[in-house]
Amino acid sequence: MSQVNVGLCGLGTVGTGVVKLLQNHAEEIKHKVGSEINIKKILVHDIDKKRDVSIDREWLTNDPEELVNNPEVDIIIEVMGGIEDTNVLLEKAISNKKHIVTANKDLMAVHGQKLLRLAKENQCDILYDASVAGGIPIIRSLTEGLASDRIQKIMGIVNGTTNYILTKMTDDELAFEPVLKEAQELGFAEADPTSDVDGLDAARKMTLLANLAFKMEIGLDDVEVSGIRTISQEDITFATSLGYTIKLIGIASIHNGKAEVTVEPTLLPKDHPLALVKNEFNAVYVYGEAVGETMFYGPGAGSMPTATAVVSDLMDVVKNTRLGITGNEYVTPQYEKQLKENDEKYMQYFIRMEVDDTAGTFQKITNVFTDENVSFAKILQLPSDKEKMAEIVMVTHKISKQQLLNSRENLKDLDVVNRIISYYRVDGED
Amino acid sequence: MSQVNVGLCGLGTVGTGVVKLLQNHAEEIKHKVGSEINIKKILVHDIDKKRDVSIDREWLTNDPEELVNNPEVDIIIEVMGGIEDTNVLLEKAISNKKHIVTANKDLMAVHGQKLLRLAKENQCDILYDASVAGGIPIIRSLTEGLASDRIQKIMGIVNGTTNYILTKMTDDELAFEPVLKEAQELGFAEADPTSDVDGLDAARKMTLLANLAFKMEIGLDDVEVSGIRTISQEDITFATSLGYTIKLIGIASIHNGKAEVTVEPTLLPKDHPLALVKNEFNAVYVYGEAVGETMFYGPGAGSMPTATAVVSDLMDVVKNTRLGITGNEYVTPQYEKQLKENDEKYMQYFIRMEVDDTAGTFQKITNVFTDENVSFAKILQLPSDKEKMAEIVMVTHKISKQQLLNSRENLKDLDVVNRIISYYRVDGED
Numbered sequence: 001m002s003q004v005n006v007g008l009c010g011l012g013t014v015g016t017g018v019v020k021l022l023q024n025h026a027e028e029i030k031h032k033v034g035s036e037i038n039i040k041k042i043l044v045h046d047i048d049k050k051r052d053v054s055i056d057r058e059w060l061t062n063d064p065e066e067l068v069n070n071p072e073v074d075i076i077i078e079v080m081g082g083i084e085d086t087n088v089l090l091e092k093a094i095s096n097k098k099h100i101v102t103a104n105k106d107l108m109a110v111h112g113q114k115l116l117r118l119a120k121e122n123q124c125d126i127l128y129d130a131s132v133a134g135g136i137p138i139i140r141s142l143t144e145g146l147a148s149d150r151i152q153k154i155m156g157i158v159n160g161t162t163n164y165i166l167t168k169m170t171d172d173e174l175a176f177e178p179v180l181k182e183a184q185e186l187g188f189a190e191a192d193p194t195s196d197v198d199g200l201d202a203a204r205k206m207t208l209l210a211n212l213a214f215k216m217e218i219g220l221d222d223v224e225v226s227g228i229r230t231i232s233q234e235d236i237t238f239a240t241s242l243g244y245t246i247k248l249i250g251i252a253s254i255h256n257g258k259a260e261v262t263v264e265p266t267l268l269p270k271d272h273p274l275a276l277v278k279n280e281f282n283a284v285y286v287y288g289e290a291v292g293e294t295m296f297y298g299p300g301a302g303s304m305p306t307a308t309a310v311v312s313d314l315m316d317v318v319k320n321t322r323l324g325i326t327g328n329e330y331v332t333p334q335y336e337k338q339l340k341e342n343d344e345k346y347m348q349y350f351i352r353m354e355v356d357d358t359a360g361t362f363q364k365i366t367n368v369f370t371d372e373n374v375s376f377a378k379i380l381q382l383p384s385d386k387e388k389m390a391e392i393v394m395v396t397h398k399i400s401k402q403q404l405l406n407s408r409e410n411l412k413d414l415d416v417v418n419r420i421i422s423y424y425r426v427d428g429e430d
Numbered sequence: 431m432s433q434v435n436v437g438l439c440g441l442g443t444v445g446t447g448v449v450k451l452l453q454n455h456a457e458e459i460k461h462k463v464g465s466e467i468n469i470k471k472i473l474v475h476d477i478d479k480k481r482d483v484s485i486d487r488e489w490l491t492n493d494p495e496e497l498v499n500n501p502e503v504d505i506i507i508e509v510m511g512g513i514e515d516t517n518v519l520l521e522k523a524i525s526n527k528k529h530i531v532t533a534n535k536d537l538m539a540v541h542g543q544k545l546l547r548l549a550k551e552n553q554c555d556i557l558y559d560a561s562v563a564g565g566i567p568i569i570r571s572l573t574e575g576l577a578s579d580r581i582q583k584i585m586g587i588v589n590g591t592t593n594y595i596l597t598k599m600t601d602d603e604l605a606f607e608p609v610l611k612e613a614q615e616l617g618f619a620e621a622d623p624t625s626d627v628d629g630l631d632a633a634r635k636m637t638l639l640a641n642l643a644f645k646m647e648i649g650l651d652d653v654e655v656s657g658i659r660t661i662s663q664e665d666i667t668f669a670t671s672l673g674y675t676i677k678l679i680g681i682a683s684i685h686n687g688k689a690e691v692t693v694e695p696t697l698l699p700k701d702h703p704l705a706l707v708k709n710e711f712n713a714v715y716v717y718g719e720a721v722g723e724t725m726f727y728g729p730g731a732g733s734m735p736t737a738t739a740v741v742s743d744l745m746d747v748v749k750n751t752r753l754g755i756t757g758n759e760y761v762t763p764q765y766e767k768q769l770k771e772n773d774e775k776y777m778q779y780f781i782r783m784e785v786d787d788t789a790g791t792f793q794k795i796t797n798v799f800t801d802e803n804v805s806f807a808k809i810l811q812l813p814s815d816k817e818k819m820a821e822i823v824m825v826t827h828k829i830s831k832q833q834l835l836n837s838r839e840n841l842k843d844l845d846v847v848n849r850i851i852s853y854y855r856v857d858g859e860d
Binding site: 025031032129136137140141144146148150271276290291294295296297298302304307310311312314316323324325328331 | 447451455458459461462559565566567570571574575576577578579580645701703706718720721722723724725726727728729732734735737738739740741742744745746753754755758761764
């Protein structure tokens with residue numbers, strides 16, 4: 001029986017899970033891949049730290065060279081995070097003909113295409129299914145299971161922290177701040193929650209999915225991102241009363257060869273499959289021309305789910321090595337990048353505003369929209385808490401983003417409109 | 431650019447979809463696999479029949495030998511159905527070193543292990559992801575994405591016809607027969623609906639999934655099957671009022687190395703991910719030791735979804751051929767088949783009975799259960815339509831099947847129990 005040696009970079013939550021899985025499932029894994037997988041070296045900051053897993057002290061090192069320059073190491077598992085330094089490390093490892101398995105979406109979103117090309121040149125594998133939606137084999141499904149189809153749209157709840165927060169805000173009618181605090185205490189949110197709550201984490205994952213689905217090089221800068229900090233309990237109440245659930249949704253779509261990738265709070269019909277995904281769970285909804293709608297649901301993070309994805313990728317690398325077919329992940333992008341302009345981005349919008357509660361107000365507002373050819377699916381007017389004010393919520397039919405922006409500008413100029421309180425994308429009704 | 435020639439057996443709904451997909455997506459497919467895929471021959475009954483797809487008349491034949499003995503054909507796509515004759519045909523094709531892609535779960539459930547072994551001997555691929563839950567890449571997910579995990583339980587809605595019927599019965603409060611008739615008119619049910627409504631179709635698919643998940647050879651005879659004919663509107667009403675949805679669920683579970691595979695109407699908590707899967711959609715819920723809960727959702731049948739799975743498998747075969755690694759699907763079962771006995775099958779049950787509406791009835795009934803050590807999660811008693819009768823519905827805590835069977839026998843002997851109207855498995859609460 002052949003042997004494969006692994007160098008593990010990082011022994012945090014995921015790294016510990018990987019070690020446990022390799023130890024506890026050693027027999028099954030050997031049976032499936034026909035090789036024994038050994039841990040050779042583990043890169044850690046602090047060699048003396050107490051660990052929640054049984055390891056050989058000999059494995060531990062804080063010198064990365066002992067992994068990436070070690071002729072005995074065949075495969076590097078990178079679960080330590082970080083972007084630039086990690087990139088340098090992995091480039092060196094690949095140049096030394098080591099295969100890579102990584103859970104690092106930050107790195108892959110920024111340097112992925114370059115690393116994949118370098119890996120191909122060196123006939124090395126670089127697999128990263130763990131980097132998007134941990135326990136959900138979504139990258140594999142896009143590249144293999146749905147390979148014969150043309151993907152037209154991907155909608156994803158790909159950040160567990162924000163989904164947890166929005167679920168609590170909706171179900172328990174709580175405000176953002178106290179829920180964030182609770183999430184931090186429970187370990188569902190980081191001490192610095194910026195990259196989660198402002199949508200950057202989701203944007204990175206959507207970049208990776210869009211690249212695979214549309215076969216064009218879409219970068220992080222091409223993604224329009226807004227987070228969930230500004231969502232108020234009133235927004236949620238209005239959305240609910242109109243039959244919607246607010247989720248932070250990453251949307252990648254393509255039409256006539258032009259792509260659009262966004263991450264933003266989005267209202268979904270309350271029986272949409274994604275609206276039903278609660279708490280820290282992730283789900284990716286894929287619309288393919290032939291297959292129609294499919295959805296993949298599961299844990300988006302966590303030690304063991306992410307470790308499962310890492311080890312499944314590792315097993316693939318081992319199989320590919322035995323078969324002599326490594327280095328086949330990178331597929332030259334088939335299409336030149338083309339992005340939709342604002343007048344090509346069609347969607348529905350929810351617009352909520354505070355207006356004068358006087359005769360003629362509604363007419364002035366509808367005139368603005370009529371001038372821009374915008375019509376409505378739903379309208380709701382309620383008295384405001386403020387004297388002589390009312391709140392109006394309107395859900396448009398599908399309009400272009402340009403129509404929305406024009407209408408917004410013109411609404412701001414109206415004396416009867418005190419302020420536009422919020423506006424959100426509405427999706428999932430087509 | 432290399433060329434690959436395909437022989438297509440069957441040009442019905444799925445076969446037509448395959449031809450359309452190969453024609454419409456020819457460029458993308460070529461880009462992904464690096465080979466051109468040509469249709470060489472199509473096996474049909476009636477050469478002169480009008481077809482809903484553009485084909486070359488030269489392709490059509492009604493002689494299977496022109497496919498399985500044709501040295502120009504590299505890969506056979508089998509989408510014609512049938513078991514014994516089809517098996518003979520595919521055995522011949524494999525002996526002639528042709529790779530197989532099939533959507534035929536009936537065939538695979540009966541002869542799959544034998545065909546997979548034969549294919550391995552001949553270094554041929556035989557891929558069948560289209561055979562279970564058409565548009566959902568579930569076989570791929572089990573064998574690859576979740577490969578590093580230990581699968582403990584699979585729960586599947588793997589038959590679209592019965593899910594459509596149960597959805598209509600639940601949402602529109604209709605009886606089984608008229609809904610079946612409507613489903614037949616809409617094309618969601620066959621003229622002879624037996625294999626769907628009696629659970630056989632689902633059982634075949636669960637056999638394939640159980641084999642893969644538990645790495646033991648579980649046959650169709652090992653599956654306990656019951657269908658949906660006996661589900662009444664009253665059962666649905668009671669289930670709903672207790673917070674459950676009735677679905678036809680295939681369940682494969684393993685505990686201490688012993689497996690159990692069943693297909694039966696099952697009550698799920700109404701917010702369980704599977705309870706929310708409506709109409710003809712399919713979904714497979716997988717519980718893995720490490721990954722926890724994941725779910726795969728999508729169309730279970732239909733021309734284009736199934737064709738997508740077939741062509742994705744076909745693309746894999748082409749890639750494997752180019753890489754010289756065909757014949758690797760069959761993995762020797764790692765474990766001897768061991769099945770749970772009745773006293774090892776633990777689950778909750780819903781029991782509905784008609785009883786005398788007299789003092790002491792309830793006590794006699796609870797005595798029977800107490801003697802068997804059965805306790806209850808929920809109890810509901812309502813007046814019956816019949817005079818001096820009442821209906822009692824009880825949902826047990828987890829008990830063994832043996833405890834259920836013993837209790838049922840003893841209840842039948844009670845003079846106050848007029849009849850046991852129905853009983854169903856309850857699952858998804860753990």
